[in-house]
Amino acid sequence: MKKLINAVEDVVREQLEGMALAHPDLLKVHFDPNFVYRADAPVKGKVALVSGGGSGHEPMHGGFVGMGMLDAACPGEVFTSPTPDQMYEAAKTVNSGEGVLFIVKNYTGDVLNFETAAELAHADGIAVQSILIDDDVAVKDSLYTAGRRGVGTTVLAEKIVGGAAEAGYSLKQCADLCRKVNQYGRSMGMALTSCTVPAAGKPTFELGEDEMEIGIGIHGEPGRTRMKLKTADEITEILALGIIEDGPYTRTVREWDNEKGEWVDVELTDEPFKPGDQVIAFVNSMGGTPVSELYAVYRKLAQICEAKGLTIVRNLIGPYITSLEMQGCSITLLKTDEEILRFWDAPVKTPGLRWGI
């Protein structure tokens, strides 16, 4: 196992210590329980956004803590859900009185633990809502998930809803916008190589020298199919068409209703992309693929979008939701409207994403 780490059991803590040392102007790190939070939290008059999940996907989520994005992020061990006490303590720390929105990627452990945390926060008198991100078109159910997994749209949702919270959106408005962004976003990824979880010490899966995995999850969980390595153009076409030609997606999600103080079932149907849509195109590295190769993917993606009548109005290209040192990429397309574009363009200042300030 070749990594820049010390003892396996110290990996997450030491990386968090590094973040705290590097960005004291932006964030602080609380240990036991672990969470990263805005240096100026709680921000008066502002809804607080809290996300989290297993470590190993950096810069998501800790690297997105700061002005215009998250108020707190709860890192679990590598590829392991954080615990309810992390989320609960984070919520208490960053709540300014305007309430807390949990942005939860759809993995069973994350979902369960954020549910417990929402109940704890509610019992404590904190207004809380919780929105699920389930944007991965690759598989219906997977190793760690009932329903679609939460992947690239998470990054875009944290940026866009972060901008809205900064602009004074109420808790309900933030939740509604976050739900819309999730419903407007679709993603699919692929792997050229596996990654190695430090505690495991060996690759999560084996891929032949001439093989790749299409529809991979961000924890190395299996995708749609394993096939012979193809060209960047062919790979991009598989991912892009998987997204663009994905049909309506209907499922029931569980959301915390802050006013009722209970869980409610919400039926959601995401509509397919259609010609004329304006989109944000996000080409993401799984961690080990350099940005140069992402531009080859973007080139083909832009051609496909044009042919399909989709207009790319913004883009994001780089390693933002990663799987340790895995080589590969994912594509996310997010349908936009005036509200989404306004908050995408809003200033942001975090370790992982920064503009306008």
Next chain:
Amino acid sequence: MKKLINAVEDVVREQLEGMALAHPDLLKVHFDPNFVYRADAPVKGKVALVSGGGSGHEPMHGGFVGMGMLDAACPGEVFTSPTPDQMYEAAKTVNSGEGVLFIVKNYTGDVLNFETAAELAHADGIAVQSILIDDDVAVKDSLYTAGRRGVGTTVLAEKIVGGAAEAGYSLKQCADLCRKVNQYGRSMGMALTSCTVPAAGKPTFELGEDEMEIGIGIHGEPGRTRMKLKTADEITEILALGIIEDGPYTRTVREWDNEKGEWVDVELTDEPFKPGDQVIAFVNSMGGTPVSELYAVYRKLAQICEAKGLTIVRNLIGPYITSLEMQGCSITLLKTDEEILRFWDAPVKTPGLRWGI
């Protein structure tokens, strides 16, 4: 060879096409000869900065074209020097009349070709100066270099001198500042794995499963020593002490004297770091190492700097000068002063580095 590419001979062109499609607001790409240049070039009243080198180090240099950084970047084939006609045509395109500064990493091919380009530009009536970056403390001479190689300080120099050019510095002032930044900066890198040049199709070098290379160059050229894999703390200490304990470095560099219209030999001595120095700390991924691991390196680097009496006043952490998908990292420390900090903090808007706008 596992990469997101199409035909090997199209790699650089297609990546450039992707950049042009992704960032039309920031840059344009000229083909035959190839160079990336600011969308709004020439910028009236501003000295133009031109850099370049082999491809495979992205985002450097093309990703640093834009407001507050480079006016043009000339990409060669992967790990291959660009040609004089690229630099000459780029210089003509971005020169506003205030002259052109060439920022040249010290590799024999780059140096020779930028020299020819400087002479061509001068013959054409373009005011030109040329500054060498030679900051790699690992080796005195190397496979492709007489003297020290140009590495991480290049990124910092392009940002800082870019800010100065934007603020109205003259050509001579830009050259003087660039020379100072180079003299104030020192770097050293290491590799956990090799990278694979597309045209070669196999790894540049072989490293055992338990081995690493200390003092590696950004083209995979050998470093100081190959040794058994160590911990992040131990690796960071080797690199940081290599930089901090490096003695005075004296060499003669060749600079184009714009007023005389001829080459002059300039003797330079870089002084070592000393307690009380304020520094910018730059922890760079070689491309395949995820940002999470860089924070483990930063953590130890911050401890070492503190113990040595160096105050880190700014930092940059991420993949900025890479070697394709190589795993590993480099550290650059740059002594700062008021002038350097002012232009480090100045706004920048490029695909690879962006803040303040």
